[in-house]
Amino acid sequence: MTGKRVLVTGGAGFIGSHLVEELLKRGREVAVVDDLSAGKLEYLEGVMDHPNMDFHKLDILRTEELKEFMGGVEVVYHLAANPEVRIGESDTWIHIEQNLLATRSVLEAMKDSGRARTILFTSTSAVYGDAEVIPTPETYAPLFPISHYGASKLGAEALLSSYSHYFGFHSLIFRFANCVGPRLTHGVIYDFVNKLRRNPQELEILGDGTQRKSYVHVKDCVEAMLVAEKRCSRQVDVFNIGSDDWVDVKRIAEIVVEAMGLEGVRFKYRKVTEDGRGWKGDVKFMRLDNSKIKSLGWRPTFTSEEAVRETALYVASLQ
Numbered sequence: 458m459t460g461k462r463v464l465v466t467g468g469a470g471f472i473g474s475h476l477v478e479e480l481l482k483r484g485r486e487v488a489v490v491d492d493l494s495a496g497k498l499e500y501l502e503g504v505m506d507h508p509n510m511d512f513h514k515l516d517i518l519r520t521e522e523l524k525e526f527m528g529g530v531e532v533v534y535h536l537a538a539n540p541e542v543r544i545g546e547s548d549t550w551i552h553i554e555q556n557l558l559a560t561r562s563v564l565e566a567m568k569d570s571g572r573a574r575t576i577l578f579t580s581t582s583a584v585y586g587d588a589e590v591i592p593t594p595e596t597y598a599p600l601f602p603i604s605h606y607g608a609s610k611l612g613a614e615a616l617l618s619s620y621s622h623y624f625g626f627h628s629l630i631f632r633f634a635n636c637v638g639p640r641l642t643h644g645v646i647y648d649f650v651n652k653l654r655r656n657p658q659e660l661e662i663l664g665d666g667t668q669r670k671s672y673v674h675v676k677d678c679v680e681a682m683l684v685a686e687k688r689c690s691r692q693v694d695v696f697n698i699g700s701d702d703w704v705d706v707k708r709i710a711e712i713v714v715e716a717m718g719l720e721g722v723r724f725k726y727r728k729v730t731e732d733g734r735g736w737k738g739d740v741k742f743m744r745l746d747n748s749k750i751k752s753l754g755w756r757p758t759f760t761s762e763e764a765v766r767e768t769a770l771y772v773a774s775l776q
């Protein structure tokens with residue numbers, strides 16, 4: 458793998474920037490494309506001057522321009538997406554455009570590049586919807602996502618499969634649980650810290666607080682991708698990536714309160730749906746069966762609570 462030229466879409470984002478750092482450490486030549494809609498150049502500060510690093514500000518929907526950056530690229534790590542599950546009810550187009558059509562654009566650029574034949578894609582546990590089997594294995598069916606985010610990622614997974622069949626691509630799909638860690642800029646921990654900054658006496662919790670999910674540290678996510686890239690030779694394959702346990706939203710609120718050094722905070726629950734979800738499209742219970750990626754030698758190094766705590770301390774330390 459050393460010396461290979463690779464492309465990371467969304468490389469200035471939360472997970473992408475950690476992946477870029479790791480790829481450079483492992484001796485790859487890394488081209489990054491990111492439109493900076495959510496990503497930040499400061500996340501790449503430590504590697505911007507690296508001789509094997511090449512950053513381009515680009516919207517990946519611009520297929521013709523994207524093709525120009527595919528020169529010499531052998532492997533594409535496709536992370537660019539809109540990851541905000543919550544906005545799917547008010548904006549029914551954004552996930553179709555940013556996640557599904559954008560993935561098609563990446564696949565088209567690969568097709569015409571002649572050289573890029575491997576793609577690693579960050580999908581999500583949201584493709585399972587309200588799964589009736591927990592921990593949920595990759596073989597769980599039928600897949601009925603309950604959010605446009607999950608639906609768009611499932612559609613993108615299907616496109617990876619069909620492009621692989623037509624054009625001989627090697628596709629690895631990663632269904633991440635909630636990925637957290639330094640540089641996180643969205644999700645429940647981030648929201649709680651910001652709400653508590655505005656009002657340190659009371660925290661509004663969306664849903665009934667019993668929503669329970671698996672949280673996985675970003676370093677474990679990156680390692681899982683690189684382990685699978687090295688050890689999986691099936692033409693198209695899919696891996697769940699999560700920690701082995703889960704944590705509920707009330708406990709997350711407690712951890713955030715502790716991390717901010719606050720005491721006596723009142724929790725106020727806002728029931729948005731009859732069954733206590735935080736918003737329409739929010740999967741209430743999620744834990745993934747990780748045995749498939751573990752069979753390749755990967756193990757999570759953080760529990761859900763440890764990953765949440767480290768993230769809460771990080772977000773709380775930001776100005």
Ligand SMILES: NC(=O)c1ccc[n+]([C@@H]2O[C@H](COP(=O)([O-])OP(=O)(O)OC[C@H]3O[C@@H](n4cnc5c(N)ncnc54)[C@H](O)[C@@H]3O)[C@@H](O)[C@H]2O)c1
Pocket residue numbers: 466467468469470471472473490491492493494495496497515516517518535536537538539540555559579580581582632633634635636637642
């Ligand atoms: N964070 C999680 O819990 C989680 C869980 C499951 C899957 N994922 C997936 O992992 C990937 C990375 O997520 P993240 O949490 O780092 O989010 P993020 O928002 O920090 O990163 C996404 C990056 O993509 C860029 N981007 C978005 N649209 C673009 C476009 N059209 N062209 C170029 N760049 C574009 C953004 O600027 C950002 O830097 C996403 O595909 C997301 O769906 C994340």
